[in-house]
Amino acid sequence: MSAPARTVVAVSGAGPSAALAPPADVAFRPLRVALPGDQAYWTVLDGEYRVVELADRFLRDLRFGADRSESTTKAYAGELALFLSWAARSGRELERAAVDLSRFVLLLRTTPIERRGRGYGEVRSAGRINHILAVVREFYKHAAAHRSVDPSVIAALYEVGDDRFLPAELRGEDGALRYRVRPRHKLRATRAARPRVARQEEWEALLEAATRWRDRFLLVLLWFSGLRIGEALGLRRSDLHLMASASELGCPVAGAHLHVVPRANANGAAAKSRRERVVPLAHYVVSYYELYLDEREHCRAALDCDFVFVNLFHAPLGAPMRPGRASQLFRSLSARAGLGRRVTPHMLRHAAGSAMMEAGGLDVAQALLGHASISSTQIYLHPSPERQREAVERIARQRRPAAGRRL
Template sequence: MVDDGYEIEPVVDKYLRELRFGRDRAESTTKAYAESIALFLRWCVQTGRQWRSAARDLGLFIVWLKYARGDGSRVLAGPGVEQVRSDSRINKVLVAIRGFLSFAVAAREVPGWVLEQIYELGDTRDLPLAVQGEDLRLRYRLRARHSLHQPQKTMVDRATDEEVVALFRQCRSARDRLVVLLLARAGLRRGAVAGLRRCDLHLLPDNSVHLCQVKGAHLHVVRRNNPNRAVAKSRYSQAVPLDFLVVRAIELYLLEREEQPAAADCDFLLVNLFREPLGAPMLPGAINELFAALCVRAQLARAITPHQCRHGFASNLADSGALLDEIQGLLGHAWAASAQPYLHPSPDRLRNAVERVPSPRGLLEGTL
């Protein structure tokens, strides 16, 4: 990161490098933190503050974030004036600023009192009981001083089988059909789909061909620094089993891909076949564009996102009787609890759960 004179800000540069390489954060995360820190430094310059001591005025920084446009120009604040940034966006900026200032304190680039300005000492009594632990012992923690209240986040809903089928039927190429199935039948994230290489596919039943210990048709999700900025979220590689539908879709797509000579030298699985640059790796954003177009053509009552297909995949596993650790493994989560937000029980499964409970008819006779 550079200042207005195109001089590198050394402390910020060290922090972003530590974030990207030392803590192995995704490139997109590091970029978001860099943009947030840039806003903080811009505010310091515009208001004549030194960033090393500006932590005591973070309340004013929040007001600036609410009403300062992206180019730095300000608008008047007051009743009826629409915020430039949402409370959610402002809280994310503050998370980055707290991380940066904490790093600067640890690196002895700013005085220790800065931590007192961004954190206060709290305890566990204001946390939900499930988080406090079984012994309910009082524990102390650092609590952020500056944050805006946000309404409870709406949980991402699952894409139903009917919606996935409707999207699938509106696909105009084997590639697009494969994208839908990789999301809905393999549960991959958008970044993992766009980052797949042809060498990641192990489709033959004989695993000795690939010198791979995983049996059956599967693919490997591997985190790489890809030129199309497609990044697998987990730093650990994951083997994902594939069913017959996905394997068949891959075969049909590879036949379609062979008709485009420009794609021959590209190792990425999904490439541009119908628009420039031909043969280049498909961008993650193109998957969003595809789903937006499919939803319109399918005339769905609501817009379906690629991530909702992943939720539908996990929920279908649960509806079919899969255990939580199985769902965790298929989603590539390190902890079973991480799979919980992806589970949306179907109405039929909820009905069956009620009907499985024995009815004490003998005890109720004569009372109903």
């Protein structure tokens, strides 16, 4: 029996058995890799800026084998970097790190987030830790499948049980023994965290602070359509069907609307959902688009670009707007508007989601937001005390006994 060589956190150029003696401050980090043909994914570098081979293969397969989005590989790379940093700092090889995973969980539960960004300085929620652990498990499964780690590590990560002690009615119909696999390390996440929602007055203040029609259109579009920022930045002019009828274009959808089309974009923007969807647009939104087009026409470099959102005021002029530029825009608008917090594009999406829910119900909101599962939409349910009272009063009016029968 040939057990694979014990794997250290292997780095490119070094064989799998080359022991990496990490310096105490070793920190792994995610890195974006752009490939020819507008494709990109994220990988992980070790403390010496070398590509971590195993992580790289996992992330590349995820992006190009499993067709996951670039932003998914970005999130995964960040979380893997965290795990690999812990393993290397504590001198554990990969197999040992899997066995000692509960130590990593403890670290996650007790140390605040060090990377600048969402939740910086706060302790991670159970849901966020579970996501990190899910990524770690996927990484090990991938490595085990490729025999890069001893497949026995999987037993350290998963508990395997069978159904022989379940009551007969809960067992499989054919009477065959079934196995259940469940992760050993999982925190109880009490409820989905309340999404942070932009308030009406915040959005209006941003709109007032904006000085350009492009930025105003972006604000109006996100606020009313609830698009993800990646979806908005990935829009092509040909995705916008603004006439009462687009049948000449071969599109059967009536009324002004846009198409969210999943595709790889040069600007790194990605539609998260892999299904195309149609989002109807109110006339109000269309009018902002027309004002923006007037402004856009003055930028000669933008004339040939099919993307809706392009750089009009910063180099490279006429190039598709990148997600980083949009984040910057929201940061500076929030500051200029004097808001006490930074409002993000995603907070506009949450506001749109709540409004859609109120106006159209759960199923309408799910379709408009492009959620694959209704449970993602459910976090937009925020029954206010007023609505609850209203419901109780309405039921009381409708269902009490007729006046003559009152006791």
